[in-house]
Amino acid sequence: MNVGHEFYKLSIGEKLFKFINYALIVLLCLSILLPFLNILALSFNAGKDAERGGIYFWPRVWTFENYSEVFKSANIGRAFAISIFRTFLGTIAGVLLSAMAAYALKSKTLPGVRFFTLMIFFTMLFSGGIIPYYILLKNLHLTNTIWVYVVPVLYSAWNLIIMRTFFQQLSISLEESAKLDGCSDFGILWRIVLPLSKPVLATISLFTAVSHWNDWFTGTFYIRTAALRPLSTLLQEMLTKQDAIRESLMQTAGSDQMIMLQQVQLTGDSLKMATIIVVVTPIIIVYPFIQKYFAKGAMIGSVKE
Template sequence: MNVGNEFYKLSAGEKIFKVVNYALIILLCLSIVLPFLNILALSFNAGKDAERGGIYFWPRVWTLENYHEVFTSANIGRAFAISIFRTVLGTVAGVFLSAMAAYTLKSKTMPGVRFFTLMIFFTMLFSGGIIPYYMLLKSLHLTNTIWVYVIPGLYSAWNLIILRTFFQQISISLEESAKLDGCSDFGIFMRIILPLSKPVLATISLFTAVGHWNDWFTGSFFVRTASIRPLSTLLQEMLTRQDAIRESLMQMAGSSQMQMLQRIQITGDSLKMATIIVVVAPIICVYPFIQKYFAKGAMIGSVKE
């Protein structure tokens, strides 16, 4: 099919719509790609030189010092392992358990299904607050343990509603046929529901994994042991400590302190950009493998017909 010929066959209104639509899409893509290229360029540029400004999409003074600072930080390897552990386990367990709960809630014959659905939806509107949440975690002996990253986030009300709506769109005749063949409810869930739900499962998995990987709050507020803090928390603390040291040295302004300040300036703002790249790179590497499911799953399950 000749795209050019097809375009000329359109009416004037349709041509204007397509041109405006593609222009907006291009602007949206540029608004996403260009800032990322700027971050990447700054991460490979010397921090002291970056403070002069004028760096957009290509480093002016190439250096790997920023990444060296990140990867030589104390406990960086353990923090990577903790982040991978919580992301993989939290995503797999969370999505699977949420899917099981959503499959149960889609049933029209289960007693009290409307009440349970309302209670789940209620949690999306109101929260007990951070102090009651901390007290709950402490009473469950989850604070200062690695399980505080996984167990509290196993279920998400939003994910449950999306999954339940998607499951309701699957023909009930498939389940009835399986039951006539002697298949149990769990067998139907594993052999029919899950294979037919790959798009929405991929979408929910991506959102859940990104949430686990980027979460620094839990490790900062509910964990005291540095050895079990995830990567995001470690990098956030490193940046905070870097800024605090730099600010104090600037205030003292002694000769020896200025030499230390010059050392910090090498990886000043550029260090922040390097940490951003380190944090987002694993997610960017995973995304292409589920992209074919993501485009479809982002809309399926959000509207009930």
């Protein structure tokens, strides 16, 4: 198909609509890409020089000192391992269990299905609060253990509702045919429903993985052992400590302190940018492998009524 020839065949209104549509898409892409390029440039720029401003999309004074400072921590390797463990296990277990629950809730013949759905939706509107939640985790012996990252968030009301809605859109003919062939409910879920639900599974998996990877709150408030803290919590503590040192040195403006302050400022805000790059890079690497499922209709042509 000749795209240019087809474009000239459009009316003036259609051409104007396409131009505005493409212009908005380009602006949206730039609004996402340019801030990221600015963060990347600052992460490779010397912190003292970055304080002068004027750095946009290319470093003015190249340095790897910011990343060296990030990876200097003795616990960085263990923190990476904990983050990978909780993200992998939490995503796989959470998506699988949520899919099983959503498949059960989509059935109109399940006794009390409306009540259970209402109770799940209720948790999206109200919560018990942080203190009761902490007491619950403590009574379950989950605090200060690696399982506090995985077990409490195995189920998400939002994910359940999204999956249930998607499962309800699948043709009932497939399930009826499978049941006539003697397939069990679990077999239908595993062999028919899940293979046809790759778009929603990929989307929920990405959201769950990002949530696990970026979560610093759990490691800060429910973990006392430094060796059990994930990457996001460790880097957050590094930034907090950096800011605390700077504030302390600025309050005591002696000559020795000013020298120390200049050494701290060698990383400055650039350290924060390097920290952001370290945290988001694994997600950026994984995203292209599942991006195709976002727009792909796996159900097209599978059933002919």
